[in-house]
Amino acid sequence: MDDVADAVGVSRATVSNAYNRPDQLSAQLREEVLRAAKKIGYAGPNPTARSLATSRTGAIAVLLDTNLSTAFSDPALSVTLDALSTVVDPEGHALLLLPGDGESGGPRAERILAAQADIAVAYSLADGAPALSAVRDRGLPLVVIDQPHIRGSARIGVADRAGAAAAARHLLELGHRRIGIFSAQCLSAPRGGELSAAEAGNSRFHDNRERMAGYLETLAEAGVPVTDVPIWEASGLSVEGALPSAFGLLDRHPRPTALLCMSDLLALAAISAARHLGLSVPGDLSVVGFDDVPPARWSEPPLTTVRQDLAAKGRAAGELVLGLLRGEKTPAPAEVPAELVVRDSTARA
Amino acid sequence: MDDVADAVGVSRATVSNAYNRPDQLSAQLREEVLRAAKKIGYAGPNPTARSLATSRTGAIAVLLDTNLSTAFSDPALSVTLDALSTVVDPEGHALLLLPGDGESGGPRAERILAAQADIAVAYSLADGAPALSAVRDRGLPLVVIDQPHIRGSARIGVADRAGAAAAARHLLELGHRRIGIFSAQCLSAPRGGELSAAEAGNSRFHDNRERMAGYLETLAEAGVPVTDVPIWEASGLSVEGALPSAFGLLDRHPRPTALLCMSDLLALAAISAARHLGLSVPGDLSVVGFDDVPPARWSEPPLTTVRQDLAAKGRAAGELVLGLLRGEKTPAPAEVPAELVVRDSTARA
């Protein structure tokens, strides 16, 4: 920048103004500065130095629970992050991805401490993930998505419990009584197998707990004893990882006539497993998903599921980010609704 | 940092060393410094200031062609980026996502100029995307994936042409002569419809061109006139966007008996369309994909496709990044192989 200034014969401040505050100098001088910069091969202010001076980095740290391919194999994340990115992009913010370390339920604390970002967005991290304390230690503003509310941070979530209850009610109304629950990864050390109700209720993931509670409460109210409800945990977040547990659920005697699945991915895996076993869906088995990701609509059969407006959730998170960055005070925790969408994967018992 | 130094009664340099070069001070003084920092509420060196002093940001800019949900709806990207991330993460590098602007075939140039990153990785951008010149202007090292080689930058690609040729040969050997090509988005202003061979050959995306050439060359050599081969472009990268064109391809008289699809996603869309039309795959229609993404194995029927080792590609890109960051000189362009995987979506004509 000094070189450009010298070349034009002005001060460094003027060159800076040419880039940042065009109203501070005459249009022609600005042109001259820009021309000299181009000639010299100066591509504009160094972003890091600018950040140091302005204490703005233009990046939003996105804290993930898993590695990237697992994270993005869930369309719910893609849609949410895309909506978030679309909101913040015009303001010049980019997303800095911090994948989980595979153990602590989030990225390592030191990654947070070293990340260049103005704010952190945590997406469905495990309760008490060290990454969250690191965010606080650094004094970074925080937006959490699908996690318990943390004092001092903004939160956007989903009506998980109500949605799950609606799914359970739907199956009950269709006359199902032998209902299995297909849970997402839930234990600290996921083993991918049958879970006790206690284990299932103590997942370290907030949305798991809520959905589980919604299912079990509703079933119990209808007189289906919780002890009669088999609960299996998937051993991984991908369809592949889920298949063994899906087979486990369907391999019981008596076999469940319906499955409550904590995500569409799990539901799709369940349908795939059923097909392999020669069971027809929904003839022999009804399946309900959760999320309503795009593939749910195109699956065979189209999936009955609990729809949450993922894009709205992402946009809301984006607005929260922008608000906090503007210095506005932390708004109250918010929730997007969840509603049952009945398609063709469920039928009368 | 000065406050911590004062509290302990040492110089700022010593505090810095406590964090960065523990061998430069006695273990007990280091402990004392760290304790004082904790007490004062100092979370460690400010990342931006550290970056300015070291001229290292710890971030890798990932340049994408589309928005995030489109980008990540392609498992090929997720797998590749995950592998890349897994390689660079232990070295403390995170990924900074720069989505495309929807027009120029990449992110806006100013985003590149303002991004805090040590290096850029471009993933299948359109030829001549302004983002690429911006990278050069800034003097950032560059690794390109699935793009034409750019002087001075590292490149990793796939044997697209050979893979496409193998796919075409497979169909020919099964006796197919009425073969359609289902192309990915290819025009600057994708309209999602039938393409002339000239249009198809001039895609602004390198891998499109290569795959198309591989298909057409092989068909021509076998005596199938290019003019007899219908080529349709998908209008978007998602399954939803692809369906209309899939119907278009299948709505012809005479109907193709086989489809060469430029990606597994397109192949899946084609199978879905065929099902809606009451056609059996592979009975009435053979379908070949490209990429061999995880869902290809679980589809109904499992997909015959061209496998590329996406994880290896991502890892290779990661190694290139690390090498360039270490200051090693740019290695020669490299390619991962592509090989046909025959599953159940193809059969004799």
Added chain:
DNA sequence: CAGAATGACTTAAGCGCTTCAGAAAGTCCA
């Protein structure tokens, strides 16, 4: 036509760290 207002630049003080070249003190060995 004096004094206020405006426009166009410059000065200089940071932003919060890293790191190299010492200085001071302690250790070793012939």
Added chain:
DNA sequence: TGGACTTTCTGAAGCGCTTAAGTCATTCTG
């Protein structure tokens, strides 16, 4: 016992920018 090393810590010069405050002409006002 004194010179050569080590070890441990400090001083100070940056890293490349932004921006509040200030200077100096010019242009308006009444």
